[in-house]
Amino acid sequence: MKRSYVSRPICMMFFALLLTFAQPQAFSQSRSAANELAKSERELSNLTTQEERFYLTTKLASLALAAGETAKATTYSNWLLEQAPGWVGDWNYGNAIHVAHLVLGEVALNAGDLPEA
DSSP states (O other): OOOOOOOHHHHHHHHHHHHHHHHHHHHHHHHHHHHHHHHHHHHHHHOOSHHHHHHHHHHHHHHHHHTTOHHHHHHHHHHHHHHGGGGTTSTTHHHHHHHHHHHHHHHHHHTTOTTTO
């Protein structure tokens, strides 16, 4: 059986094209997430109840991670885990815990901390 292979120049060309076309999209997604994060943080500062903050922070943790703001993502996730026991009967209770752990795991994984992830 003859093995097929791709030559090195073709591989290099493929990766160059991938970098050329993938980067702008990733940048625009990150910029979009950063804009949405800023908008949601302004909204958070205007909220008056803990319930509203609990709901919005569930969204903020993921947005911060998508925007590349790992410190904020970690802060929002830890806040969710601290607040969650007070919302056991709430519809967002499981969502908040799930999102917080996903975000914290992704942050740890990106930092190369596999045991923490």
